[in-house]
Amino acid sequence: MTVTLPKPAPPQGHPLSPRNLWSAALSSYVAIVVVVLIVALPLLWMVLSSFKSPAELITTTPTLFPESFAPTNYVEAAKRIPLVRLFFNSVLVTVIGAGIKVLLAIMTAYALVYVKFPFKNVIFAGILVTLMVPPQVSMLPNFLLISQLGGVNTYWGIILPGLGTGFGTFLLRQQFLSIPKSLTEAAEIDGAGHWRRLWQIVVPVSAPTIATVALVSIVFEWNDYLWPLIIITDPSMMTLPVGLNTLRNSEASALGYPLLMAGSVAIIVPVLIVFVALQRYIIAGLTQGAVKD
Known part of the structure; x- marks a missing residue:
């Protein structure tokens, strides 16, 4: 025992x-x-x-919860500015702009890693230099160019100047460098060209990093305020951040705070939904290309 x-x-x-x-x-x-x-x-x-009345906000004894959760402020904000139209503009600009930006970053990073051509390192150094230049520096040249091309009050006028992304190209290049060369070499031996190697091997392996670049691009496009404010004068072509500023200017007194809160929620909630959908890729994407094999 x-x-x-x-x-x-x-x-x-x-x-x-x-x-x-x-x-x-x-x-x-x-x-x-x-x-x-x-x-x-x-x-x-x-x-x-965003559900409170002005009297509930402007008080010496504030309360956490509103008396009613009726969407009165959202309806009133939609009357003051074309909220549905501005939401559509922001979605369209964000989807097209971020999509093209990620696509260009993928193809540029692939070329910098897997394609042999002269002055490759010099071009990559030039891409890194763009990360050190404030975007405000290029506002005036971009405005002169886009306005001369007829891009004022157009979707492509909002999207075109921001299609290049040095951050996305740099991050994806570092990720592509960490992919074992045996994978792409085996595909090359099987007769796969650059296009097949990119979309059938490199992109699936790098999905977390690509998702991270997509998230950063979506947030930047959605929240961009200064460039749409400069290039757009037609109220029906404004994006949500510009429309929210218009609403703030029309409601200069404290009585407009609930409407501003409702407009801010309309801007932030879509980004939060995208962040929750992609959050499991963020940490993996930021660390995946940190170490080169």
Whole structure:
């Protein structure tokens, strides 16, 4: 007959002791909870305020929840500005602009890694230089060029100047460099050309990084304010950020705060939905190309 003796508890100085485990849990989870609250509470306050009346916001005794969740402010905001039209404009510009931007980044990064041509490193250095130049520097030249081409108050006039993405090209190039060469060499031996190697091998393997570049591009296109403000003068062609600024100018008093909150929710919620849909790729995409094999 065998007798099983209980295992002795680890000493207090041991890494697995209850005291160390509790201190580690508190030091990590408390920081996470604090950061989440700092990020989430303003968003929650904005969403709840979008349902409040001006009297509920402009008071010395504010309350968290509104008296009614009726979408009155959203209806009123849609009357002040063509909210549905602006939403359609933003979706169209974001989908086309971000899609072309990601496609160009994929093809440029592939060429920089797998295609042999002169001055390849010089071209890549030039792409990196674009990351150091503020976009405001190119506003005037872009406006002169697009206006001379007839792009004022057009969708392509909004989209065209921002199609190049140095960040996406750099990130995808680093990812493509980390792909084992045996994969592409085996496909080349089987007779696959550059086009098949790109879309059947390189792109599927690099899906997390491509999703990260797509997310960054979508957020940038959706939130872009300065360039659409410059190139668009027709209210029906404005995007949501420009329309929200128009709504703010028309509601200069504090009584318009609920309408501004409703417009802000209309801008932020679609980006949050895209972020939730792609969030599992973000960490993998940012770290996948960090180490070269």
